[in-house]
Amino acid sequence: MKYIAEYRDGRLAKDMAEQIAATADPVRIYHFMEFCGGHTHAISRYGLEDLLPPNVRMIHGPGCPVCVLPIGRIDAAIALAMRPEVTLCTYGDLMRVPGSDGSNLLKAKAAGADIRMVYSTLDALRIAEAEPNREVVFFAIGFETTTPPTALALKAAIAKGLGNFSIFCNHVLTPAAIQNILDSPDVRKLGTIKIDGFIGPAHVSTVIGTEPYEFFAEEFQKPVVVAGFEPLDVIQAILMLVRQVNDGRHEVENQYIRAVTVFGNEKAQAEVANFFELRESFEWRGLGEVPYGALRLRPQYATYDAEKRFSMVTPAAKDNPACECGAILRGARNPADCKLFGTVCTPDTPMGSCMVSSEGACAAHWTYGRLREKARQADPGRAVA
Amino acid sequence: MNKMGVKAYTWKLDIANGRVDLSHGAGGRAMGQLIEDIFHKALDNDWLRGGNDQSTFAVPSGRMVMTTDGYVVSPLFFPGGNIGTLAVHGTINDIAMAGAVPLYLSACFIIEEGFPLADLECIAQSMGDASRETGVPIITGDTKVVERGKADGVFISTAGVGRVPDGLDLRADAAQPGDAVIISGSIGDHGVAVMSKRENLEFDTAIISDSAALHGLVAAMVAAGGKYIRLMRDPTRGGIAATLNEIANQSKIGFHIDEEAIPLKPEIAAACEFLGLDPLNVANEGKLVAVVAPDGADDVLAAMQAHPLGAEAMLIGHAVADENCFVQMATSFGGGRIVDWLSGEQLPRIC
Numbered sequence: 159m160k161y162i163a164e165y166r167d168g169r170l171a172k173d174m175a176e177q178i179a180a181t182a183d184p185v186r187i188y189h190f191m192e193f194c195g196g197h198t199h200a201i202s203r204y205g206l207e208d209l210l211p212p213n214v215r216m217i218h219g220p221g222c223p224v225c226v227l228p229i230g231r232i233d234a235a236i237a238l239a240m241r242p243e244v245t246l247c248t249y250g251d252l253m254r255v256p257g258s259d260g261s262n263l264l265k266a267k268a269a270g271a272d273i274r275m276v277y278s279t280l281d282a283l284r285i286a287e288a289e290p291n292r293e294v295v296f297f298a299i300g301f302e303t304t305t306p307p308t309a310l311a312l313k314a315a316i317a318k319g320l321g322n323f324s325i326f327c328n329h330v331l332t333p334a335a336i337q338n339i340l341d342s343p344d345v346r347k348l349g350t351i352k353i354d355g356f357i358g359p360a361h362v363s364t365v366i367g368t369e370p371y372e373f374f375a376e377e378f379q380k381p382v383v384v385a386g387f388e389p390l391d392v393i394q395a396i397l398m399l400v401r402q403v404n405d406g407r408h409e410v411e412n413q414y415i416r417a418v419t420v421f422g423n424e425k426a427q428a429e430v431a432n433f434f435e436l437r438e439s440f441e442w443r444g445l446g447e448v449p450y451g452a453l454r455l456r457p458q459y460a461t462y463d464a465e466k467r468f469s470m471v472t473p474a475a476k477d478n479p480a481c482e483c484g485a486i487l488r489g490a491r492n493p494a495d496c497k498l499f500g501t502v503c504t505p506d507t508p509m510g511s512c513m514v515s516s517e518g519a520c521a522a523h524w525t526y527g528r529l530r531e532k533a534r535q536a537d538p539g540r541a542v543a
Numbered sequence: 544m545n546k547m548g549v550k551a552y553t554w555k556l557d558i559a560n561g562r563v564d565l566s567h568g569a570g571g572r573a574m575g576q577l578i579e580d581i582f583h584k585a586l587d588n589d590w591l592r593g594g595n596d597q598s599t600f601a602v603p604s605g606r607m608v609m610t611t612d613g614y615v616v617s618p619l620f621f622p623g624g625n626i627g628t629l630a631v632h633g634t635i636n637d638i639a640m641a642g643a644v645p646l647y648l649s650a651c652f653i654i655e656e657g658f659p660l661a662d663l664e665c666i667a668q669s670m671g672d673a674s675r676e677t678g679v680p681i682i683t684g685d686t687k688v689v690e691r692g693k694a695d696g697v698f699i700s701t702a703g704v705g706r707v708p709d710g711l712d713l714r715a716d717a718a719q720p721g722d723a724v725i726i727s728g729s730i731g732d733h734g735v736a737v738m739s740k741r742e743n744l745e746f747d748t749a750i751i752s753d754s755a756a757l758h759g760l761v762a763a764m765v766a767a768g769g770k771y772i773r774l775m776r777d778p779t780r781g782g783i784a785a786t787l788n789e790i791a792n793q794s795k796i797g798f799h800i801d802e803e804a805i806p807l808k809p810e811i812a813a814a815c816e817f818l819g820l821d822p823l824n825v826a827n828e829g830k831l832v833a834v835v836a837p838d839g840a841d842d843v844l845a846a847m848q849a850h851p852l853g854a855e856a857m858l859i860g861h862a863v864a865d866e867n868c869f870v871q872m873a874t875s876f877g878g879g880r881i882v883d884w885l886s887g888e889q890l891p892r893i894c
Contacts, residue, residue: 159813168877175877203821205878277744389876505883525883 165388166204174393175209181400188214190399191489192357193336195222195517196387202522204389214396217351217489218519220335220444221359223300224251225487225511225518228441229475231328232257235297238326238468239263239271245289246326247282248297250275255514258475279311286315286323295464299328303361305453306426309433312455312462326464327454329434332362333370334451335442340378342445344490351489355399357392358384360414367422371410379408386414433459443477443511444487483510486519493523500524556580561660568654568688578686581660582652585667586674590682598682600647606707610637614699619662622736623751624828626699627666631673631681632756632828634703636777639758640831642713642765643705648674650701651685655694666697677756679703708765717773718794722862723840725833727760727847728753728855729806730783734825735814744818750810755829760852764833767846771839777831784823784882786832787870794834797865800882802875804859824885834862 198218239246253264267273286294298308315323344351363384371382381402385395395413440452455463482496503509512520566573590598614630638645732753739748778786815822835843847853870882
């Protein structure tokens with residue numbers, strides 16, 4: 159595959175790995191967090207950690223939109239979908255995300271709810287057009303990458319005068335979450351979680367650019383390297399982070415120059431700003447309430463806002479007390495530290511959100527990384543995929 | 544498929560424009576006409592001409608093999624085949640994976656009210672063609688019609704019997720550490736071909752399903768080194784990832800495979816890339832995975848490569864002792880990872 163194979167070249171990876179080994183200071187340990195689930199997936203799928211020296215360790219961050227959606231939002235979506243007049247359209251990833259008491263959208267569908275898997279917002283629009291007697295709700299989730307398509311769907315719905323289309327908005331923002339992690343007592347005061355630098359988001363950054371990360375680099379003195387999702391992108395970003403740490407620099411660098419600019423896709427940002435505004439606070443699974451960490455529809459589009467249109471309530475719902483997803487998402491724990499991991503919680507029967515999506519830290523570790531478990535047990539300080 | 548008094552039925556079946564209605568399943572003349580004009584015509588052989596509710600055949604000596612299978616693929620027609628060809632090939636392959644020679648098939652059609660007769664005839668005709676090409680006759684069948692909404696066009700349920708060559712005893716628990724793992728050709732073709740025609744997801748591609756009957760290839764393998772073959776599987780739903788995990792768990796061993804060695808067409812790799820699929824999880828309908836004792840691996844592989852359906856056969860790895868029964872893969876990037884079963888559903892109804 160041209161333009162893909164080049165970024166998966168094993169020979170170049172080996173060269174890069176040798177450079178990292180030669181550059182990394184053997185007496186120090188480097189802890190880098192990859193924020194995005196896409197990076198977590200690449201690290202696991204290509205066995206990238208096998209190529210790193212033992213003192214360069216990866217921490218898997220919370221950048222998996224499915225994983226950070228709180229139980230209460232799933233419960234609210236299920237309650238909405240059970241209404242006889244509603245057709246809930248959702249991306250397939252969400253179908254098995256656990257709500258309260260073992261519920262999920264797949265089970266709600268089996269129980270009679272009209273829930274349809276779609277591949278894009280346009281599919282949901284088509285359903286709304288084809289079935290004017292149904293209340294078609296699009297279950298919108300994701301970071302800055304998936305928000306512009308939701309904005310465009312809304313724009314199209316308004317232009318077509320679709321009175322039966324609305325959006326259950328769960329779009330969240332990356333910079334707010336990174337700040338939340340860096341501001342957490344674990345990282346800032348207690349130092350129980352060591353983070354020496356970030357691999358910055360790939361697709362998100364194509365939309366927002368590299369500029370929003372300047373604040374963290376400066377305020378928290380942490381280097382950020384924005385990187386693509388191919389394995390060579392990731393390994394090159396790690397090399398760039400090691401160099402920054404060695405030099406005592408904390409800059410925003412852009413490894414993903416083939417897609418990311420400083421200011422991003424300003425047209426997309428403008429479309430989003432037309433339709434969405436910041437929520438003062440929004441719960442992230444694992445991180446808790448994140449100030450200004452999510453978006454909602456602007457008040458003038460209230461008729462398209464499913465939360466208002468159907469007077470939806472988000473019930474307070476707690477994760478299984480033994481579930482460590484929260485600590486895992488913050489980088490405080492490894493998947494295998496959780497008592498539920500691999501016992502009652504597997505990709506087939508996920509208890510926590512990190513086990514649901516293939517981008518989740520637990521699912522990635524279960525699917526691709528378990529074989530490193532023995533190595534980790536022999537050296538408990540080593541992070542695992 | 545019992546023969547009814549169809550001559551008394553005055554109206555000709557309007558295959559070009561007609562649709563299946565409930566009378567076609569009611570046991571009356573309409574049903575007799577449907578069976579006669581579509582199924583008997585397409586699948587024609589002495590057994591069906593006999594017009595009995597069952598068919599008889601002489602039983603060969605030795606061990607026999609029997610299998611049953613259901614087909615609910617959506618869409619019914621896809622590049623490289625349709626539900627009918629898939630039913631014939633798939634059932635033959637299930638028999639062939641025992642190393643056996645397939646002898647006879649049965650087919651039951653559950654048809655949704657309103658299904659176009661032209662589509663039904665096309666499917667039946669494809670089955671007849673597939674049956675004649677493979678030399679495995681469909682000797683008995685059944686037809687049911689259900690109300691609109693109770694099925695999705697047509698479902699086909701099959702059974703098949705075959706004879707196992709003397710001295711051959713392939714078992715799921717027979718793989719041993721050191722055995723070679725061989726795949727007969729490139730992976731993922733069927734799943735991607737079906738996906739390319741799915742509603743909401745249609746994309747232009749030259750990819751066609753690999754749907755094929757593998758009993759000829761199996762016969763060549765058995766002739767070249769039957770005593771060395773531990774077991775065979777056709778990696779359909781769940782792809783080779785599911786197949787290798789099943790074998791690993793049943794044989795209580797692990798596998799080490801090499802990503803670079805696994806044949807994968809560039810267009811399949813590209814389609815999987817933008818659909819977010821792992822080709823190891825994608826279905827095949829004309830491929831087999833064989834686990835072969837080390838002493839016979841070269842001969843079996845050579846026999847496969849000499850056969851048209853095994854020309855791209857590759858040795859992709861080995862069985863290893865592993866109490867965890869992990870399937871591990873050396874990635875072409877230079878790392879290692881576990882190849883697990885797919886969780887949940889990747890492609891709705893692909894076979």
